[in-house]
Amino acid sequence: MKFDRPILGLDIGGTNIKGGILIGEKLLDIRSIPTPANESQEVVLETIAKFIATYKHHGIGAIGIGIPGLVDVENGIVLNLYNIPSFRKVGLKKYLENWFNIPVCINNDANCFILGEHRFGTARDFKHLVGITLGTGLGSGIIVNNHLYNGVNSAAGEWCSVKYLDKTFEFYCGSKFFISEYGKKPKSLAKLAENGDEMALEAFVQYGKHLGELVKNILYTLAPEAIVLGGSIRKAYPYFKDSMYETIDTFLYPSVKENLKIIISDLDETGICGAVALVEEYMEY
Structure with a gap:
């Protein structure tokens, strides 16, 4: 991925705002500042703008931004950010383009994750x-066909909200499952599992079964060539791998199941990489 001018990628979260510059093929000058999550919309906007301004000496030509919420991608309007309560229907694209007079592209952070993996990671060979x-x-x-599929307001693929058992997939495939059912965070359980703790090992066996059901749901919906797993729980993959695959084996269409590749992300700074890749995805630059 090559551009005539450097691209700034921002990964905006409820705790930190992280940035990095793509120059040629290299991601450089990665740094972060605390997010003023509980401040007013004006304070948050000004904080983002001032952070971007610290990168101006690179001669940036465009900005890509990933945020943890729904986005009107075409107009660059952040519809909501659950971790930043004041951000509701914020015209972030227009605000920053007026400030810096360069193009700005914005999307959901999970969309940026897979876009980053597709452009820079081990999933680059899959369509x-x-x-x-x-x-x-x-x-x-x-x-889909080498391009990001957003749906309306970047809401495509929100399997987190799909009903599963007595709750949703988000409960059973996120850290809430471990905390609610086993009283510990997944990181702590992974350390116990490493030492052979039976309770911890069983927790990941059950988790793998739930994740396998999610994978089956995705296969029935989209039949992708590959699924990339990211996030902190992926680091415990050896402990839930077998039960996940045992569940996937119950998928009804062998030709789809047998061609599926499951990839564990090893890409550094995926959020920033994906934010940078938005520029290539959405505009001629």
Whole structure:
């Protein structure tokens, strides 16, 4: 991926705003600042703009931004950010383009995750992809024919809200499952599992079964070539891999199941990479 001028990628979260510059093929000058999550909309906007201004010496030509919420992608309007309460129907694209006079592209952070994997990661050779982020919540993004599929307001692939058992897939495939059912966070359970703790090992066996059901749901819906797993829980993959695949084996169409590749993300700074890739995805630059 090559541009005539450097591209700034921002990964805006409820805790930190992280940035990095793509120059040629290299991601450089990665840094972050705390997000003023509980401040007014004006304060948050000004904080983002001032952070971007610290990168101006690079001669940036465009900005890509990933945010954890729904986005009117065409108009660059952030519809809501659950971790930043004051951000409701914010014209972030227009605000920043007026400030810096360069193009700005904005999308959901899970969409940026899979776009980053497709452009920079081990999934670059696949045309049809789904990315799943496994963490506090459950996020997902979709690549169809080598391009990001958003749906309306970047809401495509919101399997987090799909009803599953007595709750939703987000409960059973995110950290809430471990905390509610086993009283510990997945990171703590992974350390116990590493030492052979039976309770921890069983927790991941059950988790793998639930994740396998999510994968089946995705296969019935989109039949992708590959699914990329990201997020912090992916690091415990060895403990839930077998039960996940045992569940996937019950999928009804062997030709789809047998061609599926499940990839564990090893890409650094996926959010920033995906934000940068938005520029290539949405505009001639």
